Structures are given as structure tokens and as C-alpha cells.
Amino acid sequence: MGLDFSIVPDYLDIILLGVAWTIGITVASALLSFVGGIFFAVIALYSPWIIRQPFRLIEWVFMGTPLLLQLFLxxxxxxxxxxxxxxxxxxxIGLGLHFAVYNSELIQTAILAVDKGQMEAAxxxxxxxxxxxxxVVVPQAVNAVIPPIGNNMIALLKDxxxxxxxxxxxLTLSAQRVIGKTYRPFEFYLVAAAFYYVINLCMEWVQRKIERRIAVSR
Amino acid sequence: MDIELMLKVYPFFLKAAWITILLSVLTAGLGLICGILGASARLSRFSIVRFLGAAYVSVFRGTPALIQLFILYFGGPQIGIQLDAFEAGVIGLGINAGAYMTETIRGGIISIDRGQREAAxxxxxxxWQTTYKVILPQAARLLVRPLGVNLNMLIKATALVAAISVIELTYTAQRYIGSTYKPFEMFLLAGVLYMIIIYATGRGVAWLDRKVRIN
Structure with a gap:
């Protein structure tokens, strides 16, 4: 069975609906991962020991096990x-929490990296x-944290x-559904990959724009 | 919590953990080879080779590993590539991990001072002598830790092959969740095994890093 891309346009509507869902899920999970990341970071940095411990356990579990397993759970x-x-x-919820833990690490590092003198002076x-x-502290930390969080968001899209x-x-399941009808896995998974790649390029473009703006504002 | 059930099924999880370890080792080996080739291409004298290296990194890091696995395993037969699920898993994940390792290795090499190359x-x-006798021995020491991060990601990424029915840890957990309706217990079993594997690997990387570092 060779390759035949001529049937792709017939199923493009299903694929495009999948693209819309992928973008929606990515945006919603990204928002949850920002809020969750800030929440986890504040707890890790500013809460008493007894409250910190259960959250450390949660972080440890989320970073030590595969996302797929967490989604099943x-x-x-x-x-x-x-x-x-x-x-x-x-x-x-699964994607958002998973990336919240990773964002929290970045936010903590960024806040700790702001010179102590800044707080003392203020x-x-x-x-x-x-x-x-x-x-004083957070606005400076935000600039440092945006580029690496951007990388996390691109990872989130793929995950x-x-x-x-x-x-x-x-997108992936939509491609699978189409493949169930057409028996053309190579063509439609490739189409799905192409859409992911384009979304990914757009995100990288936005990331570069933002990074340039931060560089200027410094 | 159903301890009795966990005791009954844990031998199956142990067996699956070995498959996960085997997958990780083979994937890491293939990833490292792809990473070294990729980094060499990215740093080549020839612009066409540099472009191919950059395209490899961009495409394989720019699309989901799951889709790459599906193209190879389900789409492969259409272009004459017949692989069983385990082989497809190792090759798919290895090439994917190689793209990430390419950037890690390239970073390590370009961080070596230019003066070293010029002096040599x-x-x-x-x-060639400069690269193999001067640059690489210095870069290799710097690379242990960042490659350890790649290895950590790779171990967790082996869970993806559950989607093409390789009977490793995540697939086993998924199967038993489906048949017992005890997701927490099964997650606990698989999760603890993953964390042991990842913790042990992390310690190994830290040990190697201490051993090769010059102070």
C-alpha cells in the first residue's frame, strides 16, 4: 500500500476541529499551570514547614512519574x-497540574535569584x-521567568x-478516528504532525517577540 | 486501600519495570548515538549538513513524540518498514531523544573556550585531533549533568509506548486499572517503581559527575 495524500482534503474538517480542541486544551492547561505554579511556589517559599511537606510530596510524585500515568490516575x-x-x-487538570509543578520550580528559582538587597532596600x-x-521583587522575577516558562508551554502543547x-x-484522536475510516495511518498522522509543528512554530515566534520586548525593557 | 490486591499483582509490575528499564537503556543508547551525530551535523563546516542537523532537531522537537511513534509503528508498513511494537518504541523514542541530546551536546561543545581550539x-x-583530544574530553565532563536531565525525561517518555501496546509499567498499570477499577492502588505500584528507577538513575548520574569533574 503506497501513499496517497489526495484523500486528505476530504477529512480536513475533522482534523481542523481537532486542531481547535488541541489549542483550547493547551490554553486552558497553560492558564491552570500558571496559577498552580504561582500557588505551589508561594507555598514552597513562604509557608510553614508543616504545610510545605505534603506539597513537596506532590511535586516529587508529579516530577518522578510519567504524565501518561498521571492522566490515567x-x-x-x-x-x-x-x-x-x-x-x-x-x-x-492533569496537564495543568503536571506543568504547574514544573512552572513552580522556575518561579521559585526566579524569585530567589532576585538580589536580597532589592528586598532590603525596598x-x-x-x-x-x-x-x-x-x-519590587516579583516584577523582576517575572522577566527572568518568562522565557523558560515559554519552553514549558511549548512542551505542554506537545504533551x-x-x-x-x-x-x-x-488533534491526535481526530487523526486516529479518520484513520479508522480510511486505513491511512501514515498520511493522517503526518498531517497531524504538520499541524502540531505549525502551532509549535507560532508559539516559538511569539516567545521570541516577548523575549525581545523584555530585553528592550531592561 | 486494597493491600491484598496490590500484593497479588505486584510481581507483574516488577516484570513490567524490567521492560521499562530495558527500553530506557536501549533508547538512551540510540539517543546518544543520534545526539552525537546530530551535534556533529549542527557544528559541521558544511552549511547543507548544518541545515540537516537543524531540521532534525526542529522537526523532532517540534512535534509530539506520541505522533512520531504512531507514524513509525502504524504508518511504517505503508512505506515498507515492518517493526514490532517494542522495536518501534526503541527506534521512535531513541530518534526523538536524540534530537534533545543533540542540543545538549552541542551546548557542551560550544561552551568550551575558543582559545582551546585555536591553541591546539x-x-x-x-x-579531528583537536576535536577528539582537546575539545571532547573537556566537553564530556560538562555534559554528564545535562545529559542526566535528558535521561530523566527519556525514562518518563518510555511510558508513551503503552499507547502502542508494549507491556511496560504504564501499560500494565492501565490494564490493571481497567480490570480491577483500583486506579490509586495501581498508580501507587507503578509510580513507586518509576520513582525508584528515576532516583537510582539520578544517583548514578551524580556519582559519575563527581567522578569525572576536575576541581
Missing amino acids: IYFGLVQIGIDLPAFVAGI RTLGLSRGEALRK SALVSVIGVSE | RTLGLSR
């Missing part, structure tokens, strides 16, 4: 404790601890393909 |  685990979420919600000038954090395994009709 | 060339060493 969240999807089937929630069902077991009586929470029947649609697959795409479970997928977003406090000396009469700012409260909260104000000093919000107005969003994994939610196809728990039955979310994003 | 001035002393009459050929390009």
Missing part, C-alpha cells in the same frame, strides 16, 4: 471517588513586605497529544 |  481515580468529569476536563524605603514583594489516550477528541 | 590548531593538531 486523574481520569479513572476521579471516577472511583464518584466525580465523573468529562475526559477533556480530566485532561486539562523595606528600608518604607514599603511593607507584601508591597516590596509585589512591586497535550497524550490526552487522546483517555479519549479526548483533540 | 596552533600547536599543529589537525581538526
Whole structure:
């Protein structure tokens, strides 16, 4: 059986719907991973020991096990404790939490990397601890953290393909559905790969723009 | 928590863990070969070879590893490549990991001071001698830690071959979740084994790093 790309346009609508889902899931998981990342970082840096420990365990488990396994746990685990979420919600929670842990590491490093003198100077000038954090330390940390978080978000796009395994009709599963009808795996997985690649290039382009803007603002 | 069930099924998880380890070792070996070739291409004198190296990295890092596996395993037969699931897993993941390792190795090589190369060339060493006797021995020491990070990612990425039915840890967990409806217990079994593998690998990398470092 050779290759035949002439049937691709007939199924493009299904594939494009999958693209839309992939973008939606990526954006939603990215937002969750920012919020979660900040939350985890604040707990790791500023909370008492006893609260920190369970979160350290969570981080350790999320970083030490494969995302696919975590998705199975969240999807089937929630069902077991009586929470029947649609697959795409479970997928977003799984991707979001997984990357929140990685973002948290980056945010912690960035906050710790801001010179101690900055906080001391701000406090000396009469700012409260909260104000000093919000107005002096965090804005500087944000600039340092955006490029590596951008890399995480590009990784998130690619890992969003994994939610196809728990039955979310994003790009990968859409390609699989089309293949089920046409028996043309090479062509349609290649088409799916091409769409991922284009989205990936767009994200890299945006990332470069943002990095340039940060470089200028410094 | 159903301890009794966990005790009953854990031998199957242990067996699956060996498959995961075997997959990781083979993938890491193939990845390293692809990474060295890729880095050589990226640093080549010839622009066409540099372009091929850059294209390899861009395409394999720019698309999901899962899709790459599917193209190779399900699409391969259409272009005359017949592989069983395990072989497809090792080759697919190895080439994918190689793209990441290419960038790691390239980074290590270009971080070696230019003066080293210039000095070696001035002393009459050929390009090859300079690379193999001066640059690589220095770069290799710097590369242990970053390649260790690649290895850590790679071990977790072996879970993807569950999607093409290789009976490794994640596939085994998925199967038992499906047949027992005990996701937490099965996750615990597989998760602990993954963390042992990753922890042991991390210690090994740290040991090697200490051993090769010059202070």
C-alpha cells in the first residue's frame, strides 16, 4: 500500500476541529499551570514547614512519574471517588497540574535569584513586605521567568497529544478516528504532525517577540 | 486501600519495570548515538549538513513524540518498514531523544573556550585531533549533568509506548486499572517503581559527575 495524500482534503474538517480542541486544551492547561505554579511556589517559599511537606510530596510524585500515568490516575481515580468529569476536563487538570509543578520550580528559582538587597532596600524605603514583594521583587522575577516558562508551554502543547489516550477528541484522536475510516495511518498522522509543528512554530515566534520586548525593557 | 490486591499483582509490575528499564537503556543508547551525530551535523563546516542537523532537531522537537511513534509503528508498513511494537518504541523514542541530546551536546561543545581550539590548531593538531583530544574530553565532563536531565525525561517518555501496546509499567498499570477499577492502588505500584528507577538513575548520574569533574 503506497501513499496517497489526495484523500486528505476530504477529512480536513475533522482534523481542523481537532486542531481547535488541541489549542483550547493547551490554553486552558497553560492558564491552570500558571496559577498552580504561582500557588505551589508561594507555598514552597513562604509557608510553614508543616504545610510545605505534603506539597513537596506532590511535586516529587508529579516530577518522578510519567504524565501518561498521571492522566490515567486523574481520569479513572476521579471516577472511583464518584466525580465523573468529562475526559477533556480530566485532561486539562492533569496537564495543568503536571506543568504547574514544573512552572513552580522556575518561579521559585526566579524569585530567589532576585538580589536580597532589592528586598532590603525596598523595606528600608518604607514599603511593607507584601508591597516590596509585589512591586519590587516579583516584577523582576517575572522577566527572568518568562522565557523558560515559554519552553514549558511549548512542551505542554506537545504533551497535550497524550490526552487522546483517555479519549479526548483533540488533534491526535481526530487523526486516529479518520484513520479508522480510511486505513491511512501514515498520511493522517503526518498531517497531524504538520499541524502540531505549525502551532509549535507560532508559539516559538511569539516567545521570541516577548523575549525581545523584555530585553528592550531592561 | 486494597493491600491484598496490590500484593497479588505486584510481581507483574516488577516484570513490567524490567521492560521499562530495558527500553530506557536501549533508547538512551540510540539517543546518544543520534545526539552525537546530530551535534556533529549542527557544528559541521558544511552549511547543507548544518541545515540537516537543524531540521532534525526542529522537526523532532517540534512535534509530539506520541505522533512520531504512531507514524513509525502504524504508518511504517505503508512505506515498507515492518517493526514490532517494542522495536518501534526503541527506534521512535531513541530518534526523538536524540534530537534533545543533540542540543545538549552541542551546548557542551560550544561552551568550551575558543582559545582551546585555536591553541591546539596552533600547536599543529589537525581538526579531528583537536576535536577528539582537546575539545571532547573537556566537553564530556560538562555534559554528564545535562545529559542526566535528558535521561530523566527519556525514562518518563518510555511510558508513551503503552499507547502502542508494549507491556511496560504504564501499560500494565492501565490494564490493571481497567480490570480491577483500583486506579490509586495501581498508580501507587507503578509510580513507586518509576520513582525508584528515576532516583537510582539520578544517583548514578551524580556519582559519575563527581567522578569525572576536575576541581
